[in-house]
Amino acid sequence: xxxxxxxxxxxxxxxxxxxxxxxxxxxxxxxxxxxxxxxxxxxxxxxxxxxxxxxxxxxxxxxxxxxxxxxxxxxxxxxxxxxxxxxxxxxxxxxxxxxxxxxxxxxxxxxxxxxxxxxxxxxxxxxxxxxxxxxxxxxxxxxxxxxxxxxxxxxxxxxxxxxxxxxxxxxxxxxxxxxxxxxxxxxxxxxxxxxxxxxxxxxxxxxxxxxxxxxxxxxxxxxxxxxxxxxxxxxxxxxxxxxxxxxxxxxxxxxxxxxxxxxxxxxxxxxxxxxxxxxxxxxxxxxxxxxxxxxxxxxxxxxxxxxxxxxxxxxxxxxxxxxxxxxxxxxxxxxxxxxxxxxxxxxxxxxxx
Amino acid sequence: xxxxxxxxxxxxxxxxxxxxxxxxxxxxxxxxxxxxxxxxxxxxxxxxxxxxxxxxxxxxxxxxxxxxxxxxxxxxxxxxxxxxxxxxxxxxxxxxxxxxxxxxxxxxxxxxxxxxxxxxxxxxxxxxxxxxxxxxxxxxxxxxxxxxxxxxxxxxxxxxxxxxxxxxxxxxxxxxxxxxxxxxxxxxxxxxxxxxxxxxxxxxxxxxxxxxxxxxxxxxxxxxxxxxxxxxxxxxxxxxxxxxxxxxxxxxxxxxxxxxxxxxxxxxxxxxxxxxxxxxxxxxxxxxxxxxxxxxxxxxxxxxxxxxxxxxxxxxxxxxxxxxxxxxxxxxxxxxxxxxxxxxxxxxxxxxxxxxxxxxxxxxxxxxxxxxxxxxxxxxxxxxxxxxxxxxxxxxxxxxxxxxxxxxxxxxxxxxxxxxxxxxxxxxxxxxxxxxxxxxxxxxxxxxxxxxxxxxxxxxxxxxxxxxxxxxxxxxxxxxxxxxxxxxxxxxxxxxxxxxxxxxxxxx
Numbered sequence: 034x035x036x037x038x039x040x041x042x043x044x045x046x047x048x049x050x051x052x053x054x055x056x057x058x059x060x061x062x063x064x065x066x067x068x069x070x071x072x073x074x075x076x077x078x079x080x081x082x083x084x085x086x087x088x089x090x091x092x093x094x095x096x097x098x099x100x101x102x103x104x105x106x107x108x109x110x111x112x113x114x115x116x117x118x119x120x121x122x123x124x125x126x127x128x129x130x131x132x133x134x135x136x137x138x139x140x141x142x143x144x145x146x147x148x149x150x151x152x153x154x155x156x157x158x159x160x161x162x163x164x165x166x167x168x169x170x171x172x173x174x175x176x177x178x179x180x181x182x183x184x185x186x187x188x189x190x191x192x193x194x195x196x197x198x199x200x201x202x203x204x205x206x207x208x209x210x211x212x213x214x215x216x217x218x219x220x221x222x223x224x225x226x227x228x229x230x231x232x233x234x235x236x237x238x239x240x241x242x243x244x245x246x247x248x249x250x251x252x253x254x255x256x257x258x259x260x261x262x263x264x265x266x267x268x269x270x271x272x273x274x275x276x277x278x279x280x281x282x283x284x285x286x287x288x289x290x291x292x293x294x295x296x297x298x299x300x301x302x303x304x305x306x307x308x309x310x311x312x313x314x315x316x317x318x319x320x321x322x323x324x325x326x327x328x329x330x331x332x333x334x335x336x337x338x339x340x341x342x343x344x345x346x347x348x349x350x351x352x353x354x355x356x357x358x359x360x361x362x363x364x365x366x367x368x369x370x371x372x373x374x375x376x377x378x379x380x381x382x383x384x385x386x
Numbered sequence: 387x388x389x390x391x392x393x394x395x396x397x398x399x400x401x402x403x404x405x406x407x408x409x410x411x412x413x414x415x416x417x418x419x420x421x422x423x424x425x426x427x428x429x430x431x432x433x434x435x436x437x438x439x440x441x442x443x444x445x446x447x448x449x450x451x452x453x454x455x456x457x458x459x460x461x462x463x464x465x466x467x468x469x470x471x472x473x474x475x476x477x478x479x480x481x482x483x484x485x486x487x488x489x490x491x492x493x494x495x496x497x498x499x500x501x502x503x504x505x506x507x508x509x510x511x512x513x514x515x516x517x518x519x520x521x522x523x524x525x526x527x528x529x530x531x532x533x534x535x536x537x538x539x540x541x542x543x544x545x546x547x548x549x550x551x552x553x554x555x556x557x558x559x560x561x562x563x564x565x566x567x568x569x570x571x572x573x574x575x576x577x578x579x580x581x582x583x584x585x586x587x588x589x590x591x592x593x594x595x596x597x598x599x600x601x602x603x604x605x606x607x608x609x610x611x612x613x614x615x616x617x618x619x620x621x622x623x624x625x626x627x628x629x630x631x632x633x634x635x636x637x638x639x640x641x642x643x644x645x646x647x648x649x650x651x652x653x654x655x656x657x658x659x660x661x662x663x664x665x666x667x668x669x670x671x672x673x674x675x676x677x678x679x680x681x682x683x684x685x686x687x688x689x690x691x692x693x694x695x696x697x698x699x700x701x702x703x704x705x706x707x708x709x710x711x712x713x714x715x716x717x718x719x720x721x722x723x724x725x726x727x728x729x730x731x732x733x734x735x736x737x738x739x740x741x742x743x744x745x746x747x748x749x750x751x752x753x754x755x756x757x758x759x760x761x762x763x764x765x766x767x768x769x770x771x772x773x774x775x776x777x778x779x780x781x782x783x784x785x786x787x788x789x790x791x792x793x794x795x796x797x798x799x800x801x802x803x804x805x806x807x808x809x810x811x812x813x814x815x816x817x818x819x820x821x822x823x824x825x826x827x828x829x830x831x832x833x834x835x836x837x838x839x840x841x842x843x844x845x846x847x848x849x850x851x852x853x854x855x856x857x858x859x860x861x862x863x864x865x866x867x868x869x870x871x872x873x874x875x876x877x878x879x880x881x882x883x884x885x886x887x888x889x890x891x892x893x894x
Contacts, residue, residue, distance in 0.1 A: 208755070213754050213755050214747045214748055214751045214756055215754065216756075217740065217747055218747075220736070221736065221744055224733045224734075224735050224736065225732075225733040225734065225735075227730050228731060228732055229733065229744070231690075231722065231724055232744040232745040233711075233712045233715075233716040233745050234713070234744070234745075235711070235713060292733075
């Protein structure tokens with residue numbers, strides 16, 4: 034488990050070192066803090082996406098959720114002059130509710146996560162554009178939310194608040210996922226929903242909760258992004274951001290089959306993605322190649338991880354056969370060896386694809 | 387009519403430690419209906435898979451059209467005119483009837499694109515369907531057909547490859563009475579056209595109606611053959627049983643205590659028009675026997691809250707208990723050790739420790755945080771108590787042998803407070819040593835006052851381990867046997883839906 038995160042961390046360091054050697058500007062404080070800010074911005078909702086992916090589902094609606102919640106947020110502050118704590122609360126609640134609706138459709142009405150959240154993606158984006166008649170919403174010259182703005186885009190001793198918030202949320206979710214009963218249930222449901230149900234776990238609630246958390250974090254991210262860009266144009270705000278989150282989670286060790294992944298991995302995955310983007314800029318690689326670089330790295334990363342895992346499994350299987358075979362009866366040998374030798378290996382291939 | 391179609395001679399098939407088939411011979415003549423009967427696990431399916439070329443026999447000869455084969459491939463079997471109508475129908479529900487009949491050998495239009503010639507396929511299927519008296523057209527989606535109609539599609543498929551023998555494995559298990567009669571008519575028609583049928587069924591009445599000859603298998607051996615004029619229920623059942631069962635039974639330490647679990651008028655979704663009444667006392671192991679599909683697993687699933695109860699209730703010590711979900715059942719002390727431990731019993735990729743505590747995590751958590759030390763202590767305790775053979779409790783369950791995996795499932799429940807436990811085929815696929823340990827454990831639990839229901843298709847286990855045996859037939863309990871009434875003969879009669887003979891001693 035921890036081995037994967039170590040590998041990812043190592044990769045991050047190596048890439049940073051090479052890039053830094055080619056262009057020292059990469060390691061300059063300004064650039065590092067800028068990256069930290071971006072990692073914070075993109076990490077917060079990647080955590081939620083990671084939880085959803087661990088249940089074996091997916092959330093495609095995040096980017097559109099930012100647009101819808103974003104225009105509502107700006108409108109509440111500017112047009113309706115709602116006090117900022119209330120506006121903040123409204124956006125967070127909005128995210129939770131949207132996540133809750135998606136969770137309900139997926140668990141109680143048994144719809145496929147891909148379809149539900151794809152429809153979410155379309156509906157929220159459409160609603161945001163209709164609501165604003167496709168016009169950009171921004172803050173005027175007034176200081177509608179100066180306090181919140183300074184919190185969201187400010188820094189503490191130079192470190193961007195977004196990054197600090199990511200670390201805090203990661204710690205909280207880390208405890209939730211890796212130490213709490215809910216986290217254990219989440220992994221069990223992701224790996225084998227039926228066995229979890231047979232153990233008395235309310236699998237519907239466990240899964241729906243993951244979507245609700247993801248929606249809530251999307252609400253938080255909305256606020257951060259609004260103050261990062263200072264305006265929301267409903268047709269492009271947050272476009273494709275859900276894909277960054279999925280990419281970060283997969284790169285960080287989550288399997289789209291569910292049941293695998295860690296908070297540390299997701300944070301490292303996000304960091305790696307942002308470093309790659311930054312590296313494209315700083316090394317003077319044409320900006321148009323941005324996505325191509327990202328795609329290539331994810332492809333190679335997942336492929337390498339899969340090969341390593343397959344090798345580890347093979348070794349384990351061989352060791353297991355050698356251990357049990359001599360002292361077991363023939364029948365036992367057959368039963369013991371076949372699931373490991375025959376089933377376990379192929380079951381692994383194609384993982385995380 | 388005595389033209390021999392094919393012959394299996396001296397067929398044996400051994401798996402490590404198990405003799406699935408032992409010197410079995412079977413001859414089928416042209417235009418003959420052969421009934422093939424035997425208990426669950428007698429070797430019927432294995433024999434048919436040898437015939438279909440799915441598995442190779444270890445010994446013996448398959449003689450078809452004067453040629454001897456040591457083994458056959460699936461395509462050789464198909465070429466020889468052997469066709470299956472499976473118990474679980476192997477049809478593609480998303481395709482239409484004609485496409486299913488010609489699957490894998492589609493008629494093609496000429497030209498470089500090799501497009502599929504739907505018109506020709508439909509035209510070729512129409513007469514086959516007419517011959518079978520089917521009232522659907524070749525372009526109907528299989529998804530829209532009933533099970534009986536799907537069977538007709540399978541038979542049409544067999545006819546389309548000019549099958550000379552059609553093997554039907556439990557074809558009527560999901561059919562209504564009129565559909566069954568229709569099928570028997572079709573079989574008679576096939577026979578009139580010189581096509582042979584091997585008819586595998588537990589329903590002796592149907593066998594009596596359609597078979598020209600009955601072959602009985604027991605423990606992988608042919609134990610008898612009955613000609614048409616020798617057929618009777620009693621004769622068939624007598625041939626199917628007759629093993630000497632080892633004495634496995636350990637008597638309970640004390641007489642069953644008063645109270646226990648009463649299942650009253652329970653209706654499950656598998657048999658919505660049947661009711662189940664069953665009582666198991668504290669301190670008793672109640673064997674639940676019956677044929678596969680008799681509704682035993684559905685009963686256990688409903689009692690454990692997996693499937694909804696359509697009617698009736700569960701009482702423990704005369705007090706009704708709610709079992710709307712597994713969580714509720716578990717809180718009442720009703721536990722289920724499921725039939726398929728890999729799919730439902732365990733999360734294979736999780737370590738032993740986490741599997742053992744999966745159902746009881748909240749009990750030893752503080753503020754929803756997993757109590758790691760308490761958890762490990764419980765897991766270690768269960769590993770020791772059940773003597774689970776594993777180097778550490780952090781091993782993934784997938785690395786364990788079948789017996790040890792089952793013990794992990796047991797450990798999950800034993801670490802809590804069971805009052806009523808359902809074991810569904812607890813020793814399937816488990817080696818002899820671990821079997822004995824699991825029997826001993828069930829007895830130990832019973833002696834501690836747990837009411838135990840053991841669903842089993844293994845006759846030796848049912849008779850050897852249970853204190854009483856309830857037998858299910860088509861969704862309801864057809865009889866309950868006390869220990870002095872235990873015999874394979876009695877269990878089988880009840881499982882086949884027949885009343886017990888009044889003078890039991892008359893049974894050999």
